[in-house]
Amino acid sequence: MTTSTDETSTDAPEAQSSPQAPRERPVGIGPLGWLRWGWRQLTSMRTALVLLFLVALGTVPGSFVPQRGLAPEKVSQFFTDHKTLAPWMDRLSLFDVFAAPWFAAIYILLFISLAGCVLPRSWQHYRHIRSRPPKAPRNLARLPETATYETEAAPDEVLAQAATVLKDRRFRVDSHDDHVAAEKGYLRETGNLVFHLALLVLLFAVGFGSAFGYKGNVIVTEGEGFSNALTSYDAFKNGRAFSSSSLPPFTVWLDSFKASYLPDGPDRGQPTEFSAKIRYQKDLKSSVRPYNLQVNHPLNVDGARVYLLGHGYAPEFTVRDGKGQVAYQGAVPFLPMSEATYASEGVVKVPDAQPDQLGFIGLFWPTAVPDAQGKVTSAFPAAWNPQVALFAFKGDLGLSNGAPQSVYRLDTAKLKPLLMGNKVKPLAVGQTETLPGGAGSITFTGYRQYITIQVNHDPGRVPALIAGIIAIIAIITSFLVRRRRVWVRARAGEGGRTVVEVGGLTLGGATPEFDAIAERLRETAPPTPDEE
Amino acid sequence: MVDPYLAHLSNQLMLGAVLVYVVTMVAYAAELSFARRRADAEVPADHARVLVGAGGPEVAETEAIDAEAGEAADEPASERRQIDWSRFAILMNVVAWGLHGAEIVTRGMAADRVPWGNMYEFVSAISFAAVTVYLVMLWRYKINWLGPFLMVAVVIALGIAVLWLYNDPGPLRPALHSYWIAIHVTAAVTATGTFTVAGVATVLYLVKSFVAVRPGGILSRVPAMPALDTVAHRAIMFAFPIWTFAIIAGAIWADSAWGTYWGWDPKETWSFITWVGYAGYLHARATAGWRGRKAAFVSLIAFGCLLFNFFGINYLVTGLHSYA
Numbered sequence: 001m002t003t004s005t006d007e008t009s010t011d012a013p014e015a016q017s018s019p020q021a022p023r024e025r026p027v028g029i030g031p032l033g034w035l036r037w038g039w040r041q042l043t044s045m046r047t048a049l050v051l052l053f054l055v056a057l058g059t060v061p062g063s064f065v066p067q068r069g070l071a072p073e074k075v076s077q078f079f080t081d082h083k084t085l086a087p088w089m090d091r092l093s094l095f096d097v098f099a100a101p102w103f104a105a106i107y108i109l110l111f112i113s114l115a116g117c118v119l120p121r122s123w124q125h126y127r128h129i130r131s132r133p134p135k136a137p138r139n140l141a142r143l144p145e146t147a148t149y150e151t152e153a154a155p156d157e158v159l160a161q162a163a164t165v166l167k168d169r170r171f172r173v174d175s176h177d178d179h180v181a182a183e184k185g186y187l188r189e190t191g192n193l194v195f196h197l198a199l200l201v202l203l204f205a206v207g208f209g210s211a212f213g214y215k216g217n218v219i220v221t222e223g224e225g226f227s228n229a230l231t232s233y234d235a236f237k238n239g240r241a242f243s244s245s246s247l248p249p250f251t252v253w254l255d256s257f258k259a260s261y262l263p264d265g266p267d268r269g270q271p272t273e274f275s276a277k278i279r280y281q282k283d284l285k286s287s288v289r290p291y292n293l294q295v296n297h298p299l300n301v302d303g304a305r306v307y308l309l310g311h312g313y314a315p316e317f318t319v320r321d322g323k324g325q326v327a328y329q330g331a332v333p334f335l336p337m338s339e340a341t342y343a344s345e346g347v348v349k350v351p352d353a354q355p356d357q358l359g360f361i362g363l364f365w366p367t368a369v370p371d372a373q374g375k376v377t378s379a380f381p382a383a384w385n386p387q388v389a390l391f392a393f394k395g396d397l398g399l400s401n402g403a404p405q406s407v408y409r410l411d412t413a414k415l416k417p418l419l420m421g422n423k424v425k426p427l428a429v430g431q432t433e434t435l436p437g438g439a440g441s442i443t444f445t446g447y448r449q450y451i452t453i454q455v456n457h458d459p460g461r462v463p464a465l466i467a468g469i470i471a472i473i474a475i476i477t478s479f480l481v482r483r484r485r486v487w488v489r490a491r492a493g494e495g496g497r498t499v500v501e502v503g504g505l506t507l508g509g510a511t512p513e514f515d516a517i518a519e520r521l522r523e524t525a526p527p528t529p530d531e532e
Numbered sequence: 533m534v535d536p537y538l539a540h541l542s543n544q545l546m547l548g549a550v551l552v553y554v555v556t557m558v559a560y561a562a563e564l565s566f567a568r569r570r571a572d573a574e575v576p577a578d579h580a581r582v583l584v585g586a587g588g589p590e591v592a593e594t595e596a597i598d599a600e601a602g603e604a605a606d607e608p609a610s611e612r613r614q615i616d617w618s619r620f621a622i623l624m625n626v627v628a629w630g631l632h633g634a635e636i637v638t639r640g641m642a643a644d645r646v647p648w649g650n651m652y653e654f655v656s657a658i659s660f661a662a663v664t665v666y667l668v669m670l671w672r673y674k675i676n677w678l679g680p681f682l683m684v685a686v687v688i689a690l691g692i693a694v695l696w697l698y699n700d701p702g703p704l705r706p707a708l709h710s711y712w713i714a715i716h717v718t719a720a721v722t723a724t725g726t727f728t729v730a731g732v733a734t735v736l737y738l739v740k741s742f743v744a745v746r747p748g749g750i751l752s753r754v755p756a757m758p759a760l761d762t763v764a765h766r767a768i769m770f771a772f773p774i775w776t777f778a779i780i781a782g783a784i785w786a787d788s789a790w791g792t793y794w795g796w797d798p799k800e801t802w803s804f805i806t807w808v809g810y811a812g813y814l815h816a817r818a819t820a821g822w823r824g825r826k827a828a829f830v831s832l833i834a835f836g837c838l839l840f841n842f843f844g845i846n847y848l849v850t851g852l853h854s855y856a
Contacts, residue, residue: 049815056808063798063849070795098796206794215792267702274706296710296789307791454791461793468780476773 042109043116051110058106062097065089069096069237111203118196125189132174133183136487140503143487147502147518155490155498161524162488162500165517171486179489188507191478198471202464209460214238214247219333221314221450225253228304228455246457248302252280257311257449261381269340269381276308276451293451303457310452312336313344315364315388321353321440328352331448334364335408341378342366347410348390348442349397356394358440359410363389364447368426376426387426388444392418392435483507486517538642539701545635546656550690552628557687559621560680564753566617621679622670629663636660643701648717649708651846655693657717658842659686661725665767669729675763677754681732712785719778720803724838726771727810731835733764734828741825761824764831765817772810779803798849802841809834 029037041047066074075095079086093100140146151158155178162180163173171182216233218226226232228250260273276293282302291299299306314331321327327350334346348360365378368387376387393415398405405411418435427433427444434441484506493499502521504514636656640647648657666682669675704713737760745751754760782800787793794800813831816822822830 045815045819049812052808053812056805059796059801059805062796063801063845067796070797262702265702266700270702271705272703273709294709295706296712296785298788298791305791309791456791458793461787464793465780465784468776468783472773472777472780475776479769479773 039116042113043120044113045117048110048113048117051106051113054106055103055110058097058100058103061094065094065097067095067097069098107203107207111200114196114200114203118193118200122193122197125186125193128189129186133172133181133485135176135181136179136489136503140487140489140501143503143505145504145506145514147515147522149500149522150493150497151500151522152496153498155492158490158498158500158521159488162490162502162521165520165524166486166488169513169517178491179487182486182488183483184485185481185483185507188478188481188483191474191476191481194474195471195478198467198474201467202471205460205464205467207460209239209458209464211239211241213456213458213460214242215454215456217309217452217454219312219450220252220254220453221331221333222254222256222448225251226453227251233455248304249283250280250301250304252278252299252306252453254278254451257451259311259382259449271381274308274311276311280306293453304455305457307454307456308451309454310336312450312452313342313364313366313383313386313447314450315346315362315386315447316445317348317360318443318445319348319350319353319358319440320442321350321358322356322438323354324440325354327354327358327440331450332362333450334362338378340381342381343378347408349399349407349410351397351399353394353440356439357397358435358442359393359395359397359412359415360442361391361393361410365426383447385428386447387428389424389426390433390442391420391424392433392439392442394418394435394439482511484511484513486514488521534701534703535642535644538638542635542638542642542701545631545638546690546694549628549631549635550687550694552624552631553683553687553690556621556624556628557680557683559617559624560676560683563617563621563676564680564750618676622676625663625667625679625683629660629667632656632660632663639701643703645704646714646717647701648713648721649704650697650699652693652697652699654717654721654842655689655697657721658724658728659689659693661722662686662728663725665726665729665770669763669767673763673766678729678732678736678763681736682729685728685732707789710785710789712781712788716778716781716785719774719781723771723775723778724842726767726774727835727838730764730767730771730831733760733767734831734835736760737764737828738825738832741828761828764828768810768813768831772814775803775807775810779807798845799841802837802845806834806837806841809837 066078068075078095082089089095093102097103137143141148153161159175159178159180163175163182166173166180166182169184171184173180173182175181214237216230216236218233220226228247230236230244230247255277257276258273259271262268262270262272274295277290278293278299279288279290280299280301281288293299293306293308295308298308312333312335314333316331317328318326319328328348332346332348334344336342336344343366344364346362346364348358348362350358350360365376365387366383366385367378367380368376368385369379371377376389393410393412395416396414398411398414418437418439419433425433429444429446432441432443484504487501487503489501489503490498500521502514502518504517506514636647636653639653639656643649647653662682663686666675666678670679736754737757740751740754740757740760743751779800782803783793786795786797786800790797809830813827813834816827816830
């Protein structure tokens with residue numbers, strides 16, 4: 001018995017589909033012919049692969065150039081740093097790679113190409129499964145796996161026996177006059193096709209989800225709440241097919257937020273736990289329920305998911321104006337400048353102050369300590385020694401002209417500085433800064449914490465997940481199963497004996513299975529006398 | 533929270549593992565050079581120098597050699613000596629692997645969490661996965677020609693981990709407080725380790741395809757190119773579904789941690805690029821005209837993307853995966 005192995009030869013089903021291989025450009029075939037030619041080009045496996053590589057290549061700038069969706073502040077920094085280059089890069093959508101027209105073009109072409117490649121092959125494979133196993137090649141001895149033996153049994157008996165043996169091994173068997181053809185392992189190509197179909201579904205689900213989904217960010221300070229409506233959000237992004245009526249009408253209140261940090265060691269200041277005690281109400285008729293919102297534990301309400309994304313400090317101030325009246329009282333969210341120390345900055349706007357409006361740019365240090373130069377810095381992200389420094393302005397805040405203004409930025413065009421530079425002294429909780437010229441005073445009364453909440457809805461996530469799981473199962477199946485064909489030919493030889501030839505063809509190299517089959521066939525046949 | 537005794541023990545075990553890996557490397561190298569000297573003296577009977585399973589029964593080993601090496605069985609002295617080096621190398625390799633495993637376990641016990649939370653732990657776990665895959669393939673396919681080259685990679689990786697990436701064990705940041713760390717990171721580490729084995733085999737394949745093999749040279753000790761290709765392909769076939777799973781598990785985790793299952797975070801982007809690279813390799817290897825050297829290059833590019841994703845993205849680019 002001889003068995004030869006050819007590991008490298010043919011493994012992949014892909015190699016078989018030659019009809020779609022790109023050909024030379026045809027001449028004089030008319031518009032329909034060109035269309036057909038173009039379609040054939042697009043749906044060839046090579047094109048699909050090239051497009052896949054292009055998608056991969058297209059994502060590369062997305063990981064090096066700052067992206068508006070991920071880090072808008074870095075994008076504006078880039079614009080300041082590279083005044084000539086940035087607008088050109090912007091024209092190529094390099095700051096929104098994943099929403100760029102060219103990226104969408106590759107993505108859609110890939111989708112069509114993959115569909116055009118996989119769907120016809122699925123149909124082919126379906127017909128292949130339904131059809132009979134292919135007939136034996138003329139010369140079985142040329143196959144990679146072969147065996148021959150002689151037996152006393154008649155050819156018909158041998159073939160009937162072979163059919164039984166192969167059927168026992170769950171081959172699909174087709175009997176011919178002089179041979180039996182058998183095939184097995186269709187799951188390989190089935191798995192391969194299901195994998196690619198699942199990827200198509202995955203691509204579709206991702207696109208569908210982003211078209212119908214939305215994502216909104218909002219800051220909620222301790223003791224306050226927010227209702228799920230477009231107007232509540234600080235930032236909101238939605239897909240093309242989104243309508244605001246699809247926002248579920250829930251309300252969330254933040255009771256308290258707790259952040260824990262490593263107090264010492266080399267990773268001092270590294271957060272260990274964030275936990276927000278919230279209450280929520282699905283709609284006005286539902287009861288209010290408590291929930292402990294944590295980083296890996298989003299809240300599911302009515303199809304929307306509520307996430308704890310970030311947190312920060314909102315120092316509380318009481319501002320008295322030039323007339324001695326309380327013009328402002330409340331907590332103002334400051335944005336952290338450093339994750340390690342939570343030194344934060346923010347702006348206090350007091351439009352109600354009389355006679356002049358007041359504005360402050362503030363710095364907040366949760367754990368204020370003097371640094372080497374005698375300036376104040378924050379040494380730790382938790383509020384062990386909270387202090388603020390306030391730069392004061394008076395004049396016109398520029399709110400009356402109706403133009404939208406960031407709450408984190410002070411428009412100083414029409415403002416006159418009151419307190420600047422070295423005159424600004426850090427305030428501890430309870431301390432008051434009196435403004436020069438009888439403009440009023442500001443008291444740092446304490447602080448609250450706030451959390452950044454993200455609310456999102458993506459109708460594509462569950463279909464995408466299911467498609468992903470199916471893809472993995474399918475590809476593992478495809479990798480584990482090998483398609484193999486076995487032919488048994490029996491013909492009358494010399495002296496009334498029967499010569500039996502067994503040939504096997506296994507995609508991806510020989511398996512011990514063929515030897516086992518040949519051995520089994522030989523055992524079941526009555527042996528020839530001289531062989532004994 | 534952190535057990536200092538166990539943390540210390542883990543560090544000692546790491547040093548022990550690195551030392552024994554170095555011994556393993558030297559033993560494998562000795563095996564190579566002895567084989568070379570012998571081959572210089574004798575007629576090169578390439579496949580004759582077959583290896584020995586790790587600590588299996590004596591009879592079975594001899595049988596394996598007889599079966600595979602045929603005519604080479606009657607070379608008493610030099611063959612004996614060479615087998616000793618081979619057996620010593622494998623024994624040392626298993627010892628190092630055991631110490632390495634104990635290092636990871638004690639590290640996890642010291643910090644009371646899954647021991648893959650920072651770069652030091654990732655490198656250690658990936659090296660461990662690579663050695664594990666190698667030992668399994670050694671047992672099943674007798675690939676100890678890969679041993680010396682893989683050991684060089686492992687010793688370099690662990691050296692970098694100990695010298696530059698070391699971090700005391702400690703608690704994890706809140707984003708990592710999830711059972712998905714055990715699933716996602718384990719899958720990513722296993723796939724990366726296996727891709728590394730494939731990468732070493734692919735490099736040998738390419739070297740062999742460009743450099744003329746001198747009879748008796750180190751390269752003559754490495755099996756023929758189809759066998760190298762098969763080992764690399766097998767490893768990638770094993771790792772690719774696991775990598776796919778790691779990406780999807782990561783997406784599920786990201787969905788609960790960051791509020792989006794796919795946000796094109798740099799790490800996500802490059803894991804996708806790596807996935808595309810290996811998918812390209814699998815297709816290329818199956819396509820006439822791309823099989824062989826071209827497919828091997830695609831595989832190496834994919835491996836380069838994998839390494840860049842691991843080191844480059846963690847140190848050059850800030851993203852949500854910046855845990856270094």
